[in-house]
Amino acid sequence: MGIKKFVITSLKFLIAVILVCVLSFLFNSAYVNIRGYEIEPHQNILILGDSHTEYAVDDTIFTNSVNLSHSADSYFYSYLKVKRMKQENPQIDTLLLAFSNHNLLSQYDERWLLNPLHIKSKFRIYTDLMSFSDFGFFLKSKPMPVLQGIMEMPKYSIKLLLKGGIKERDLGSFKPSERNKLAENIERFKKDSNKRTLKYSEIEKSNFFNIINFCKKNDITVILVSTPIHKVYLSNEDKMKEFELLYSFYDSKLNGVTFLDYSFYNIPDSCYQDINHLNRKGAQKFTEQLINDIRSNSYTSAIDK
Amino acid sequence: MLFNSADFAIFLPITFFFYWYVTHKNVAIQNVFLVVASYLFYGWWDPRFLTLIIFSSFVDYSIGLNLSKSGNPKVRKALLFTSLLVNLGLLGFFKYYNFFVDSFVDAFSFFGREIGAQSLNIILPVGISFYTFQTLSYTIDVYKGKLKPTNNLIAFFAFVSFFPQLVAGPIERATNLLPQFFNKRTFSYTNAVDGMRQILWGLFKKVVIADNCAKFVNIIFENYPEQSGSTLILGAFFFAFQIYGDFSGYSDIAIGVSRLFGFSLMQNFAFPYFSRDIAEFWRRWHISLSSWFRDYLYIPIGGSKGGKLNKVRNVFIIFIVSGFWHGANWTFIIWGFLNALYFIPIMLLNKNRINTDSVAEGKLFPSLKELFQMLFTFLLTLLAWIFFRAPSVTDAIRYIENIFSDSFFSIPSALNEWLLTIALIIFMVFVEWIQRSKKHALELEHNQLKKPLRWAFYLAVTFSLFWFGGAQQDFIYFQF
Incomplete structure (x- = not known):
């Protein structure tokens, strides 16, 4: 008798926990759906990617763009974002997508896409954008971080309430940085001599082509962008091999897609916050150059809208 | 596992x-x-x-x-x-x-x-x-x-x-x-439910308190020569709560799980940081080990019987052996030795059994005297914990020397990063203070809180494991 009552009480508690999570999820979804994905009518260029574009493309200068890049975002998340943003903002006609040596390599899967910490932190933000199959993918790959992400839903609700939610651009934004870690980052980079075998990530490749195909279908011009990278990084033999692989991938698979490669763009050390991210000053210089290049080469008509 | x-x-x-x-x-x-x-x-x-x-x-x-x-x-x-x-x-x-x-x-x-x-x-x-x-x-x-x-x-x-x-x-x-x-x-519903509460509090102490403290403790102890005196004090403070959260948390989970299976284990921690003297601390900290040494070592070698010299010798033996039990390192022996030094004066003055009840029993706040006694006892244990945590005796001594440097009164570095952990420690201390006369901190009686509030509190503690939990660490005592 006692044990039955105990099991029922335990189940009731479990249901209460689940209920709080479900209610939080519904609340978060409703809250961000009110105006969450809506951007200004003049903003027709969407910028997506990871920390490279997050720190490098200043959308306050690039006035008709909106930068929703987010640190450690894989193409999986960029795909979710472009679908929803286009749905809510039909004026979007150009996508600037981060495309660099690391984005398609399998060795980065565990570091970014399937990293438990990233799954946990991104899950609460992106759940609203996910389908059941997306959810199933993570649950199958990393169940614990997914559970942790679900349990963090109520915390996110509190954050939304306290900080005004989507105004914080949890989906991603341009992040001006004043950090100066270049010297120590170079030191660390030189010490890191891990040899890795270069292989494409099948998951990321598929997500990448999903983005390209989606854009084609919806008349969105895709411009692939790689942001400036410090010369020390580029002088590394292994990194160069990664770039070679990227270029051969682009040449063979992406016929007709514009690729603006600024990896080797010459920019002073004072513009870097670390070996592969620009600081505020660097972002300003780079963004101005990017706007000029797009405009002068007419890669997209969207630039002068 | x-x-x-x-x-x-x-x-x-x-x-x-x-x-x-x-x-x-x-x-x-x-x-x-x-x-x-x-x-x-x-x-x-x-x-x-x-x-x-x-x-x-x-x-x-x-x-x-x-x-x-x-x-x-x-x-x-x-x-x-x-x-x-x-x-x-x-x-x-x-x-x-x-x-x-x-x-x-x-x-x-x-x-x-x-x-x-x-x-x-x-x-x-x-x-x-x-x-x-x-x-x-x-x-x-x-x-x-x-x-x-x-x-x-x-x-x-x-x-x-x-x-x-x-x-x-x-x-x-x-x-x-x-x-x-x-x-x-036989299965007891009351026991099992209270066991679950004890498990929950044990997890809170381990995952939220100990694992968060561990992050800062590792940074501070591994880089102690570059830290300010105030940061080093904070490091020792964090370690005091890391080891408490870690070990008493484990004990709470162990006792709680046993209760689910119909077993009753002895209490291992009885809110030791509310102790008014070091003798009381040792009656409340790792009780099962202290009483083991008392019964199988201290009493057989004479205990508190005989002359003062014998008593002093026996206290040194039990504390040094207890230190050595923790690990094969001189740091643990010095830790035991220090605790013996703390204990001997009150034993010789025959005051080691004056604080056998719970502090400020029946009152919400302690008296100023009790507060001072608790703080003083905590500071003594804090000093000993530095030896317990440091990799060598030399490191421990240098750590203490560096505390008393010019930067003793400076604001600890990166304090804002540590504020959340400090706030969580304060919350734990607050809950344990309210519940200090109980066997564990979540032993709530029906008249203490109404059911919806009790459940809301349990839910909050459960969610806090996920919201504030630190990176998973092994239990410290697994290495002993």
Whole structure:
């Protein structure tokens, strides 16, 4: 008798926990759906990617763009974002997508896409954008971080309430940085001599082509962008091999897609916050150059809208 | 298997189900099941070390039986000696071999003689210090006639390997735990629900307090030469709460889990940081080990009987041995020595038993005197913890020297990063202060809080494990 009552009480508690999570999820979804994905009518260029574009493309200068890049975002998340943003903002006609040596390599899967910490932190933000199959993918790959992400839903609700939610651009934004870690980052980079075998990530490749195909279908011009990278990084033999692989991938698979490669763009050390991210000053210089290049080469008509 | 892991979250309900629904009709079958579950739990780390537990259990089981058969004092002594030799021999080899070899080499080299002894690459079996002491208590009690030896092999094996307390205690006495394996366990709803609450609070202390403190403790202790005096104080403060959260958290989970299976284990921590003197602290900290040493070492060597010199000697022995039990490093010995130094004055003044009740009993706030006493006792333990945590005695001394530098009154570096952890510690201390007369902090009575509020509180604590939990760390006491 006692044990039955105990099991029922335990189940009731479990249901209460689940209920709080479900209610939080519904609340978060409703809250961000009110105006969450809506951007200004003049903003027709969407910028997506990871920390490279997050720190490098200043959308306050690039006035008709909106930068929703987010640190450690894989193409999986960029795909979710472009679908929803286009749905809510039909004026979007150009996508600037981060495309660099690391984005398609399998060795980065565990570091970014399937990293438990990233799954946990991104899950609460992106759940609203996910389908059941997306959810199933993570649950199958990393169940614990997914559970942790679900349990963090109520915390996110509190954050939304306290900080005004989507105004914080949890989906991603341009992040001006004043950090100066270049010297120590170079030191660390030189010490890191891990040899890795270069292989494409099948998951990321598929997500990448999903983005390209989606854009084609919806008349969105895709411009692939790689942001400036410090010369020390580029002088590394292994990194160069990664770039070679990227270029051969682009040449063979992406016929007709514009690729603006600024990896080797010459920019002073004072513009870097670390070996592969620009600081505020660097972002300003780079963004101005990017706007000029797009405009002068007419890669997209969207630039002068 | 760690208590704070997904593996254990799956293991526990499955074990619970089989225990109460499949094997419940027969105590013997239930005990067999507990042995299997316990060996699975332990073997999850390294199944090779199961042989040690089985061997140790078998030796003490056999010695117990032979002690009952023999009336010859010499034979009985020889049997007791065999048990001590086997158990302490295994412990000594796995835990202390390298320490002694290195210490001998250092001692000889100090006198200008180089010897070529080599240390071995030995892995310390998890929990060996705990189950060794538990089996020893059985043999010693049987030898002394306090306990009848058991001929129930399975019950004895279940007693030695009982999974909730196998790897980090509480170190149970055979007189308390062994008889519980002979009787049919009945499920108590009240006990089980309170057990769940105790598990929840234990997890909070481990995951939220200890694991968060660990992050800062590691940074501060590993880079102590570059830290300011105030940051070093904060480092010691964090370690005091890391070790408390870690170990008392483990004990709470162990006791709570045992209650789910119808077992009652002894209390291992009784809110030790609310102690008014060091004697009270030691009555409240790691109670099962302190009382083990009291009963099997301190009292046999004379305890507080005899002249002052004898008393002082005995206190030094028990604290230094207790320090050495924690690990093969001089830092633990100095830690024990310091605690003996703290204890001796109040023992000589005959004031070591004046604080046997709970502080400010029946009141919300302590008096100024009590507050001062608690802070002073906490500061004494804080100083000793520096030796406990530092990698070497030299590092500990330098750490303390650096505290009293010019930067003693500066604002600790990166304080804003630590504020959340400090706030969580304050919350834990607040809840424990309110509940200090209870067995554990979540032992809420129905009239204390209304049901919806109680449940809201439990839910908040549950969610806090996920919201504020630090990166998963091993339990500190697994290495002892």
